[in-house]
Amino acid sequence: MDEDIYILIDRYLAGELSAEETQDFEGRISTDTAFAEKVLLYRSVTENLRSKFSGEEEEARLRARLAAIAQAELREEKQAKVVSLRWYHWAAAASILLIAVVWFYTGKSALPEYTEYASHGPLALAERGTDSLLQQAEEAFNTKQYTQAIRYLNQLLETDPDNRELQLYKGVALLETDRISEAEAIFSAIRNSDTAYKHKATWYLALSALKQKDYDKCRALLEQIPKESEDYAKAREILRRL
Amino acid sequence: MKINKEPAPHADQRYIQALLTNDGAVLTEIYRKFSGKVVSYIKKNNGDHEDARDVIQETLITLYQQARDKKLVLTCPFDAYFFLLCKRRWLNKLKTKKGVTIDETASSIPDESTNLVLETELFESKNRLFESKLRELGDKCQEVLRWSFKLPSMEEVAAKLNVTYAYVRKKKSLCLGQLTELIRQSSEYKKLKDQ
Numbered sequence: 001m002d003e004d005i006y007i008l009i010d011r012y013l014a015g016e017l018s019a020e021e022t023q024d025f026e027g028r029i030s031t032d033t034a035f036a037e038k039v040l041l042y043r044s045v046t047e048n049l050r051s052k053f054s055g056e057e058e059e060a061r062l063r064a065r066l067a068a069i070a071q072a073e074l075r076e077e078k079q080a081k082v083v084s085l086r087w088y089h090w091a092a093a094a095s096i097l098l099i100a101v102v103w104f105y106t107g108k109s110a111l112p113e114y115t116e117y118a119s120h121g122p123l124a125l126a127e128r129g130t131d132s133l134l135q136q137a138e139e140a141f142n143t144k145q146y147t148q149a150i151r152y153l154n155q156l157l158e159t160d161p162d163n164r165e166l167q168l169y170k171g172v173a174l175l176e177t178d179r180i181s182e183a184e185a186i187f188s189a190i191r192n193s194d195t196a197y198k199h200k201a202t203w204y205l206a207l208s209a210l211k212q213k214d215y216d217k218c219r220a221l222l223e224q225i226p227k228e229s230e231d232y233a234k235a236r237e238i239l240r241r242l
Numbered sequence: 243m244k245i246n247k248e249p250a251p252h253a254d255q256r257y258i259q260a261l262l263t264n265d266g267a268v269l270t271e272i273y274r275k276f277s278g279k280v281v282s283y284i285k286k287n288n289g290d291h292e293d294a295r296d297v298i299q300e301t302l303i304t305l306y307q308q309a310r311d312k313k314l315v316l317t318c319p320f321d322a323y324f325f326l327l328c329k330r331r332w333l334n335k336l337k338t339k340k341g342v343t344i345d346e347t348a349s350s351i352p353d354e355s356t357n358l359v360l361e362t363e364l365f366e367s368k369n370r371l372f373e374s375k376l377r378e379l380g381d382k383c384q385e386v387l388r389w390s391f392k393l394p395s396m397e398e399v400a401a402k403l404n405v406t407y408a409y410v411r412k413k414k415s416l417c418l419g420q421l422t423e424l425i426r427q428s429s430e431y432k433k434l435k436d437q
Contacts, residue, residue: 006419007412042422048372049418051311053391062264062306063299069266070295073273074281124266165266196260196267 005035009042068124112241114211117234120172123149125165137169146173164190164197171201175208184208199229206235215242254320261306272302276321280328288336297335301327308365316358323355327362367434375424383417390414 011017012025029036123141125134137152153170160166167186174183187208190201206221219242225235260268281294289297301324308314316323376384389399396414400407425431 003416003419006422007415010411010415010418038422038426041426042418045372045418045422045425047311048369049376049387050391051307052373053388055310056392058264059303059306062261063303065264065266065269066299066302069270069273070277070299073270074277074291074295074298195263196265200267 005038006042009039013043013046072124112210112238114207117207117210117238118176123169141169141173144176146176149173150177164193164195168197168200171204175204175211180208180212199225199231203229203231203235210238218242252316252318252320255316257320258305258309258314258316261302262309276324279325283329284332287332289332293332297328297332301331304362304366307369308362312365318354318358323358326355326359330359330363364434367430371425371428371430371434375421375428378424379417379421383420386410386413387417
């Protein structure tokens with residue numbers, strides 16, 4: 001291997017050659033195809049390694065996330081489906097019964113309550129054994145220790161301040177601990193962003209209004225939840241009851 | 243200078259974007275909407291559930307890398323593109339296992355996703371070649387290269403490895419040069435160049 005060539009190429013790509021040297025270098029590229037190929041490949045290898053090494057952590061996080069989603073979504077079908085269908089039917093039957101009973105005793109459809117709808121999907125940030133802080137946040141949140149969860153989420157947000165998912169869960173934890181204005185500030189910011197979480201944020205702003213029994217505001221927010229949102233059915237149900 | 247008119251991205255570009263931003267909600271949507279077809283295809287063709295998971299994950303990681311390094315722009319629906327990539331990845335895997343023959347027509351690509359699928363596969367082959375040649379370098383070279391691209395300046399690399407700036411700078415060029423030569427002289431590189 002001609003060592004000097006690669007030292008020269010590296011200096012060229014780093015912009016360290018003098019005007020005269022640069023001219024010589026570029027002249028050689030245009031006349032010597034083997035040389036030009038080496039320069040191009042060297043640059044290509046450099047770019048490849050740069051994104052590979054500097055993106056290592058991010059890629060590992062994505063892998064962990066995908067594995068966690070696959071774990072939840074790609075189960076060996078059948079059995080799980082039957083169970084969840086049954087559960088759904090039971091839940092539907094139970095809620096119709098409940099509404100009927102309330103109707104019978106009070107003569108009117110009960111107003112919806114925050115607690116009926118405040119079932120938050122479990123926080124699933126960490127893959128087993130990947131990041132202890134993520135795991136701690138997840139466990140605190142999922143066991144409804146919201147004050148503790150806020151503490152962990154704050155720490156996570158220090159290193160990853162733009163992570164919408166972390167922000168959203170922090171908002172939920174704040175809402176649960178009645179830190180309403182802080183929670184609403186977070187939801188509003190997410191709602192105004194162009195992310196996948198914006199409808200979720202609208203839903204939580206509506207729940208916050210419901211919690212404070214501000215039914216007009218709640219109604220106005222629920223009206224804005226689009227059909228494709230996973231909370232659409234629940235939003236419609238509350239609207240019917242309000 | 244070449245002026246390339248950028249093709250307008252398809253609305254499904256958001257799935258690619260979700261890989262870049264690690265957006266849990268949209269990534270979940272990808273699995274919900276697009277994995278079923280892949281799973282049933284693989285199960286029908288000598289594979290099981292685990293195989294399907296691996297194929298899907300590796301395909302998504304490749305798309306992430308292509309988006310990160312090459313600004314992948316989706317010009318066709320994600321659905322067909324993703325399915326073809328997964329299917330071809332699985333057929334290639336089967337091909338490397340002995341004793342499994344595949345129907346050649348099954349691996350030909352019929353539609354608008356053709357170019358994009360080939361581009362992604364070319365990207366991945368190139369990545370694999372670089373990766374395998376990187377592993378052929380000596381440990382010292384690998385270490386120097388790793389830190390050269392992880393740390394913001396070569397001064398910091400020198401400090402980290404406890405050597406002089408001049409040494410680490412020269413070492414980096416030489417290791418990259420060696421890697422360039424290993425790749426350039428490989429038969430895979432010659433094949434890729436012709437594509």
